[in-house]
Amino acid sequence: MNTEINQFDIEIDRTNTDSLKWEKYAGSDILPLWVADMDFKASDAIIKALHEKVEFGIFGYTNVPEELKSTLQQRLLHFYNWETKKDWQVWMPGMVPGLNIACRAYAEEGDDVITGIPVYPPFLLAPGNFNQNILKVPLIEKNNVWKYDLEAMRSMVTPRTKIFELCNPHNPVGRVFSKQELQDLADFCMEEDLVICSDEIHCELVLDKNKKHIPTATLSPEIESRTVTMMAPSKTFNIPGFGCSLAIISNPKLRNQFKKALAGIVPDAAALGYYAALAAYKDSEVWRQELLEYLRNNRDYLLREFENIPGIKMFPVESTYLGWLDVSELNLENPDKFFEDAGVGLSDGRPFGMTGYMRINFGCPKSTLVEAVRRIRKALVV
Ligand SMILES: Cc1ncc(COP(=O)(O)O)c(C=O)c1O
Numbered sequence: 001m002n003t004e005i006n007q008f009d010i011e012i013d014r015t016n017t018d019s020l021k022w023e024k025y026a027g028s029d030i031l032p033l034w035v036a037d038m039d040f041k042a043s044d045a046i047i048k049a050l051h052e053k054v055e056f057g058i059f060g061y062t063n064v065p066e067e068l069k070s071t072l073q074q075r076l077l078h079f080y081n082w083e084t085k086k087d088w089q090v091w092m093p094g095m096v097p098g099l100n101i102a103c104r105a106y107a108e109e110g111d112d113v114i115t116g117i118p119v120y121p122p123f124l125l126a127p128g129n130f131n132q133n134i135l136k137v138p139l140i141e142k143n144n145v146w147k148y149d150l151e152a153m154r155s156m157v158t159p160r161t162k163i164f165e166l167c168n169p170h171n172p173v174g175r176v177f178s179k180q181e182l183q184d185l186a187d188f189c190m191e192e193d194l195v196i197c198s199d200e201i202h203c204e205l206v207l208d209k210n211k212k213h214i215p216t217a218t219l220s221p222e223i224e225s226r227t228v229t230m231m232a233p234s235k236t237f238n239i240p241g242f243g244c245s246l247a248i249i250s251n252p253k254l255r256n257q258f259k260k261a262l263a264g265i266v267p268d269a270a271a272l273g274y275y276a277a278l279a280a281y282k283d284s285e286v287w288r289q290e291l292l293e294y295l296r297n298n299r300d301y302l303l304r305e306f307e308n309i310p311g312i313k314m315f316p317v318e319s320t321y322l323g324w325l326d327v328s329e330l331n332l333e334n335p336d337k338f339f340e341d342a343g344v345g346l347s348d349g350r351p352f353g354m355t356g357y358m359r360i361n362f363g364c365p366k367s368t369l370v371e372a373v374r375r376i377r378k379a380l381v382v
Pocket residue numbers: 036093094095096097120167171199201202232234240244245
């Protein structure tokens with residue numbers, strides 16, 4: 001009998017640790033299953049690397065370590081057969097700044113930025129920060145599969161549309177888009193001469209064994225040259241508190257525009273973030289594989305449970321640790337309040353651009369999910 005404890009089963013008390021996720025419900029009995037960080041310890045390799053740097057004790061301004069750049073470069077080649085150059089990498093303290101910088105760099109005031117909804121809320125907010133308009137095109141859902149609606153995108157795009165914000169793998173609908181789907185989207189961007197801002201932060205969290213992440217930029221050299229790819233180790237390796245992300249931009253013109261828009265406003269990533277990222281990319285593959293197995297199990301558990309809870313439908317999750325729930329049948333005026341009253345803190349679909357939906361974060365010990373399901377069931381099944 002295997003008596004070894006699964007590291008991801010360990011419940012770690014995160015209360016009173018200034019955790020954004022846990023502080024929201026401090027002092028109340030609400031399980032926080034909202035913002036996208038996981039209740040798991042980082043890999044031993046990451047913790048060891050950070051210890052070493054802390055022991056050194058001098059925390060000066062730090063260049064992006066060459067080893068980090070080359071490790072990422074090798075990773076892109078190994079996982080995606082993507083040949084990149086180190087100087088295509090623009091490191092930043094976050095992808096949200098990256099999304100904003102892309103708007104600032106590639107569109108003028110009054111221009112349009114197009115995306116699909118639902119989507120990670122900063123996609124919808126970034127253009128407005130520069131007095132640009134966001135064109136929100138609802139994704140279509142058919143037989144449980146969400147897709148970008150190209151026909152609607154064609155009808156909504158304007159001569160002033162400059163950027164297409166793509167989320168792949170998709171937060172919140174969990175899709176890993178196929179090569180053909182990406183090709184069709186990229187063709188649309190070529191026809192309309194749009195910069196493709198491709199957020200691929202969840203690319204190393206593909207749960208379905210028969211799905212593979214394809215970076216948009218790998219479709220063809222032409223597509224690569226109009227694509228700004230954004231990646232980060234933060235979601236996969238659970239180190240978002242370190243603020244260490246990057247854009248990969250092959251086209252020198254787009255790269256220079258991006259760097260110019262960033263200059264003097266966005267600081268470098270923090271030194272410890274670089275070392276956490278390096279240990280993540282270089283020495284944490286076993287941890288990642290174990291995580292994926294654990295997340296698959298959590299996802300399958302939730303899918304099974306929600307099948308038997310009336311009024312809630314959960315969609316398949318090909319990637320991410322986030323489940324998208326259709327709760328429209330419940331006709332709730334305040335869905336977030338309803339679930340909080342039941343003792344579970346979910347993300348409301350409205351900031352993602354859709355009412356009647358909620359997002360659940362299953363990056364936590366299974367015991368937490370079991371309790372969350374018990375509470376939801378109690379609130380709904382009389
Ligand atoms: C699709 C997507 N992009 C970006 C981010 C945030 O990235 P960062 O923490 O690097 O700003 C998230 C966080 O959940 C996300 O889901």
